[in-house]
Amino acid sequence: MAAEPPVIVGTGPAGTRAAETLVRAGLRPIVIDEAPASGGQIYRRQPPGFTRADTEVYGFEADKATRLHRAFDGLADRIDYRPNTLVWSIRPDRMHLLRGGRVNELAFSHAIFATGAMDRVIPFPSWTLPGVFTLGGAQVALKYQGCAIGRRVVFLGTGPLLYLVAYQYARAGARVVAVLDTAPFAGKLAALPALLARPGMAAKGMFYLGWLRSRGVTVASGIRPVGVEGTDAVAGLVWRDDAGREHRTDCDAIALGFGLKAETQLADLAEVPFTWDNLQRQWLPERDGWGRTPVGGIYLAGDGAGILGADAAELTGERAALALLQDRGPGDHGQRVAAINAELDRHRRFRAGLEAAFPFPDDLARSTADDTILCRCEGVSAGELRRAASELGAGEVNRAKAFSRVGMGRCQGRVCGPAAAEILAAALGVPIEQAGRLRGQAPVKPLPMAAVLDTTQ
Amino acid sequence: MSGQFQRLAETNRPRLAITIDGEPAEALAGDTVLTALLAHTRRVRIAEFGGEPRAGFCLMGACQDCWVGLADGRRLRACTSFAEAGMALETTGMTLRGR
Numbered sequence: 001m002a003a004e005p006p007v008i009v010g011t012g013p014a015g016t017r018a019a020e021t022l023v024r025a026g027l028r029p030i031v032i033d034e035a036p037a038s039g040g041q042i043y044r045r046q047p048p049g050f051t052r053a054d055t056e057v058y059g060f061e062a063d064k065a066t067r068l069h070r071a072f073d074g075l076a077d078r079i080d081y082r083p084n085t086l087v088w089s090i091r092p093d094r095m096h097l098l099r100g101g102r103v104n105e106l107a108f109s110h111a112i113f114a115t116g117a118m119d120r121v122i123p124f125p126s127w128t129l130p131g132v133f134t135l136g137g138a139q140v141a142l143k144y145q146g147c148a149i150g151r152r153v154v155f156l157g158t159g160p161l162l163y164l165v166a167y168q169y170a171r172a173g174a175r176v177v178a179v180l181d182t183a184p185f186a187g188k189l190a191a192l193p194a195l196l197a198r199p200g201m202a203a204k205g206m207f208y209l210g211w212l213r214s215r216g217v218t219v220a221s222g223i224r225p226v227g228v229e230g231t232d233a234v235a236g237l238v239w240r241d242d243a244g245r246e247h248r249t250d251c252d253a254i255a256l257g258f259g260l261k262a263e264t265q266l267a268d269l270a271e272v273p274f275t276w277d278n279l280q281r282q283w284l285p286e287r288d289g290w291g292r293t294p295v296g297g298i299y300l301a302g303d304g305a306g307i308l309g310a311d312a313a314e315l316t317g318e319r320a321a322l323a324l325l326q327d328r329g330p331g332d333h334g335q336r337v338a339a340i341n342a343e344l345d346r347h348r349r350f351r352a353g354l355e356a357a358f359p360f361p362d363d364l365a366r367s368t369a370d371d372t373i374l375c376r377c378e379g380v381s382a383g384e385l386r387r388a389a390s391e392l393g394a395g396e397v398n399r400a401k402a403f404s405r406v407g408m409g410r411c412q413g414r415v416c417g418p419a420a421a422e423i424l425a426a427a428l429g430v431p432i433e434q435a436g437r438l439r440g441q442a443p444v445k446p447l448p449m450a451a452v453l454d455t456t457q
Numbered sequence: 458m459s460g461q462f463q464r465l466a467e468t469n470r471p472r473l474a475i476t477i478d479g480e481p482a483e484a485l486a487g488d489t490v491l492t493a494l495l496a497h498t499r500r501v502r503i504a505e506f507g508g509e510p511r512a513g514f515c516l517m518g519a520c521q522d523c524w525v526g527l528a529d530g531r532r533l534r535a536c537t538s539f540a541e542a543g544m545a546l547e548t549t550g551m552t553l554r555g556r
Contacts, residue, residue, distance in 0.1 A: 046487075047539070048487065051467065119515065129509075130510050131461055131499065131512065136515065141462065142465070144489075145462075148462065150463065232509075263519070377521065379505075411520045415514070415515070448532075
């Protein structure tokens, strides 16, 4: 295989450290990113003309953000950086790109996918109303646009981000009405020993919680959402506390998230095999202890290869670059990779603690009411998916998608996929992994018709 | 109607004149189209299948729920496109004619 310049997709913590490592070895990688500036979602940069200091935008993580941005900017003349560029298809010898409304091809031999993650959500009645946004989206609004998603905001779901973003909102002057966590409080206590694998992170979590409580924000654990109220937009949230009592909270916006899910579409198109990960309760692309996939020349790093967080992403970014260098030779990077893996063990123990403290409430997904919209792209209800199983004989998610169109819309199941798999598994009475995995398809995101016409005429 | 989004910071940016459903409106340089819309309204588009209003969801280019029409016939993903002076954004569909 000809040694083309290696390609890195993504410029978050993983992509940045991967690029830095390749440059240090004397290579000039092609670095592709959908965003106009580096940083990924976690360290997303403000648009030009914004003036807030990093400490205001990133809080406790400001130093990390500044360091990562500087590291990337320092590579400027030693990488072939292509921002605003989408990789929309992968073939064995080339990638298909979209930039500035035009498509083109890029021949490649080695690639590192550092494609990150997005929020995992669970539908509930009227969750498609304007005013309900993902938790990550709520954070983007603040970091990237200086806006709150509403004037009275409820944070709903589970995971460490719930408390972090609520804190960031309150600090920035937004009115946080409530933080409603589906995870029971007892589980958090039980998870404490594992969470102490990273005492600093655990302490920050406690600080956010205490800070919110001390300012009179309603914080509740073990809750269940009942439904959103409102006709044309969010007007309130009905929920049940851990004793089963129903509450109505006045609000005009809801930030919703139940942990993160890896963005794995490119690995999928590259025909990397996937395995079911019981801890993270999602399908993840196979990779070895270096970040190598079974597909020659394809490496994975960061949360796109399984959720381990931003600090671990810096490590796995470096590791994937070292794996690539090892395979292209000469040189042996085994010692550094062993050190990285020893460090990653701590992150894995911490992750196990987080999963115990903030478990994905699969029971909530499985009990989605028949008339609740499941697929927001195509407006398909949970009941229609159940009928694909019970009446049409769909035995797994791809067949169910063909029958019901759940997962067939513009987002390709990014949003509805996790809940759809839970609902289908329950309807079929099989373990979740037997409900199958939604296959990705090119283009991984919608392409403007004009982009393709321009090059074919 | 007040907007969905509340501006908390960075309000000292140059003003851009746009229109939303034919009505003049003001955006700030560096606003995404989504921000420009939701600073004024609580709707970005009408869902094709159910006819109900939508206002985006993920804000990071993944969910594809914020594709909005322009008067010139183009469509943009509002959360990953920047507002430009003179943009004529259309959040309505045929279902809202006369409403």
